[in-house]
Amino acid sequence: MAMTVVLLVAVVALPLSLLLGKAIWVTTSCYYLTPARIRRILASQGVHGPPARFLVGNLRDVSALVAESTAADMSSLSHDxxxxxxxxxxxxxxxxGE
Incomplete structure (x- = not known):
């Protein structure tokens, strides 16, 4: 009976631990490793930008700037x-710099 319980726990725990490990790896890779790699590559080419915050990047800054610029009516019609x-x-x- 005890051996059956241990085997059952092992059968259930292994896939769950693998699934949890994969979720941790994907999250770490997506939100930290890939952005850090891209920043390092761009910096080596001389491209710099504003510092990004963890998880949200520069979304708050971008949305605030867009909201500010679109709040008023356009002064003239232009393609620019x-x-x-x-x-x-x-x-x-x-x-x-550009």
Missing amino acids: IVGRLLPHYVLWSKMF
Whole structure:
């Protein structure tokens, strides 16, 4: 009876531990290792940008800049809409270079 319980626990625990390990690896890779690798490659090419926060990156900054730029009406009709739709690109290009 005790051997059956131990075998049953082993059969259930192994797949669960493998699943948990895979989830931990994917999360770590997605949210830390890949962004760190990309930042290192870009820095080696001379491309720098604003520091990113863990898990959210620069989303808060981008959304605040977009909300600020789209809050008012456009002063004139123009095809140059980069400053209105991508204000973070314009600001960061001025700060960090193109």
